[in-house]
Amino acid sequence: MALARRARLTAGLTAGASALLVAALLSGCGTSSKDAGEKDDPTKAAASTSAVPTNALDPAHAVSAPGRFDGTQYGDDLLLVSDETLPADVLKQIVGITVGTGKAQKKGIAAYDLLSYGNFSVENKLYNIAAVDAAKYRAFTGSRSAEFQEQWDRVAGGEIAIMDRLQKEIPVDGEGYVEVGKQRLHVGAWSPAEVDAIDAMVNEKWGETLGLPEDNAILINTGIASPQAVREVIEKRFGVKRFSITALDIVASEGLDLKAYQNVIPVGAFGDAVGVFRYRPIGGGRIAPDPGWVKAxxxxxxxxxxxxxxxxxxxxxxxxxxxxxxxxxxxxxxxxxxxxxxxxxxxxxxxxxxxxxxxxxxxxxxxxxxxxxxxxxxxxxxxxxxxxxxxxxxxxxxxxxxxxxxxxxxxxxxx
The missing domain is CATH 3.30.1380.10 (Muramoyl-pentapeptide Carboxypeptidase; domain 2)
Structure with a gap:
């Protein structure tokens, strides 16, 4: 994976919109002693890192530590997933989306982060995993998670963070390891992160080893724009089957988005046998897989x-x-x-x-x-x-x- 590509986090597409968004979030959450006016470039703040930790448990998979949290936070509204790396022209179109018309027209995306995203199976259940840049991704995960410094240092050091809601569900061996795609990863933290469509997170080097498609997902904050309006523009422009788009407010309320097509992108032994599995929930606990996948x-x-x-x-x-x-x-x-x-x-x-x-x-x-x-x-x-x-x-x-x-x-x- 080209780690340099992961340096791009567009946080606030105009200076004015950024300042308003950050100020609103910080005043509501009280997570930083800094005045929002000091954050005229949240992208630079999010990218602050330090050297690779010398005490990393897995030096072969360690990346630069993320540094201290600077207080920047964004909501998580939409998760868009493709089965391959998002082409630069497609990404540019998505980031430039506007909603509304005339004087009511506004930017559809206030902040975003690129992820490498896939799925792994443990004891007959499928879980979502993302390879992230901790310094950037933490801003989307909620205040408790963003401020949990040890979690981000351990992810940078080559360990896996698994959502704490799964602590009684995902088995961990006596040495603290979990099996992901036939790789053993040490559980560095049970995470309070609030991005409900992501069950586990690793750093980019582990993403490469696991075979996750590079930068195939984008986590979006829509700012003052309606997430549903932004989603409708994306679906109109690219078609409802080009990406899976998860409305994270629906996931958080434990409902099922019956309009959403979803992609399963397996890591490990299931890659050849499953390929990319596309389905849509149809109610009653049932799903409708893509007919082409079923035929094949x-x-x-x-x-x-x-x-x-x-x-x-x-x-x-x-x-x-x-x-x-x-x-x-x-x-x-x-x-x-x-x-x-x-x-x-x-x-x-x-x-x-x-x-x-x-x-x-x-x-x-x-x-x-x-x-x-x-x-x-x-x-x-x-x-x-x-x-x-x-x-x-x-x-x-x-x-x-x-x-x-x-x-x-x-x-x-x-x-």
Whole structure:
């Protein structure tokens, strides 16, 4: 990733608008002793950094420390995500958007930050991750997070910060590490950041290692312009499917934006099997994936023991090989075809707006009655061992067990 490109944070597109916006935010939040008039160039203030920390836990992934927080804050109104780096001409068009007409016309974007954005899977739940420049991004994360200096120093030092709302949900091993796309990252902080569409954040070097698309997302503050009006201009100019646009006030209220198309950009083993997964929530916990993605990825085929299944075509060779080995090992009677609960079903996990790997056809549930969530279950351990050899993770190993569940963890070529 070209780190120099990440130096661009346009904060306040006119000096007057910037001063008004900063003054309003600081008077409401009381986060700085500086007079807003002293901040005539918030971009320079946001870019203040110091040298790479000498005590970084992961020196190979360390970047310059962000320095002390200067009090600059912006709201988080919209998150726009593309499946590739935003071209310079497209970015220029977005940043230059205006809303209204005549004397009522105004700038649509008061401040923005570019992020590298993607998704990772942990225990059958999909989470959003962003590679950020801590010195700039912190201004959008709310006062508690922005002032949490240790968090930003640790992110700069090569650790991951995970939102504190997920502390009881995302498993961390005994040494304080979490697995992201088959990489182990040390959890440096449980973050109070308020950008609800981002579950975890790392620095730019980790973004490169994880394979996140460079600068493919833009976090937007619309200032005095209506976020909905800005979104409508973006969708009119680029089409509703060019980007996924999340209205962050809707996410924060735990609702679902039924108008929004969303992109899933996986890191790790799922990259080839998922590609870019585009969907739209349609209510009732269901989603509508892009028909082109379904046509390219989802197939119905015959497999040993279970019979006809509908799954992701990239998983099918491993699934067939695992079931064939179960059969050859005289363990076929340990899998009950009449207790198979399916592979591909595009919907959110019950009671949440998180996708599971079933949405991509990369997980299957069988022997359901005797293997309920939260139990040890009755799954034959010989069957489990075979599935693990063929690249599957087993839900019975999880902190909150799901012993009926197997999901693709790595690509294994049956040869």
């Amino acid at each position: 990825h989802i197939v119905t085929e015959q497999v040993p023991i279970l019979g006809t299944v509908t799954c992701n075509r990239y998983m099918m060779p491993q699934l067939k090989a695992a079931l064939a080995e179960v059969q050859a090992s005289k363990l076929a009677d340990k899998i009950h075809p009449d207790e198979y609960a399916g592979c591909y079903y595009p919907r959110f996990i019950a009671g949440s707006n998180k996708l599971s790997n079933h949405s991509f056809g990369l997980a299957l549930d069988f022997n359901v009655p005797g293997n309920q969530r939260g139990t040890v279950g009755q799954m034959d351990r010989g069957v489990v061992a075979i599935f693990k050899r063929w690249g599957f993770a087993w839900g019975g190993d999880w902190a909150y067990t799901d012993p009926m569940h197997f999901e693709l963890a790595k690509i294994v070529n049956p040869g």
